Amino acid sequence: MVTQEKLSIALEQTRQNNWDKANELLAGFGIEYVSCANKDLKYINLGDTYDQTICQEINTVNQPLLFIGSWGDWYEETAREYCEVKNVVRCGYCSEFTPMNERNWQDVVCENCGNLVAG
Numbered sequence: 001m002v003t004q005e006k007l008s009i010a011l012e013q014t015r016q017n018n019w020d021k022a023n024e025l026l027a028g029f030g031i032e033y034v035s036c037a038n039k040d041l042k043y044i045n046l047g048d049t050y051d052q053t054i055c056q057e058i059n060t061v062n063q064p065l066l067f068i069g070s071w072g073d074w075y076e077e078t079a080r081e082y083c084e085v086k087n088v089v090r091c092g093y094c095s096e097f098t099p100m101n102e103r104n105w106q107d108v109v110c111e112n113c114g115n116l117v118a119g
């Protein structure tokens with residue numbers, strides 16, 4: 001379990017672009033990347049999807065956003081936002097986004113795989 005204090009120090013390190021040092025400090029497994037809905041996240045892999053770690057949203061029009069959080073939460077939040085803005089649902093079968101063209105999302109057939117998005 002990484003302490004809040006260590007995370008704060010690591011966050012300071014990444015602010016100065018010392019990601020390797022921060023990874024070392026947190027005894028992480030390295031710097032990794034994950035993408036969701038045209039957004040990319042850089043984070044220090046601590047082993048678990050919902051571990052509190054150092055994350056940075058990259059390739060955004062906004063200032064790169066550096067924060068303490070989990071990549072799992074970021075992923076879910078990003079997918080939820082995308083669904084709201086684009087009026088799409090995420091397919092439970094293939095994980096692709098598909099238009100929300102039915103009244104109930106459970107009735108939506110995925111354009112990508114042809115299965116019901118409810119999975």
Ligand SMILES: [Zn+2]
Pocket residue numbers: 091092093094095096110111112113114115
């Ligand atoms: Zn699908």
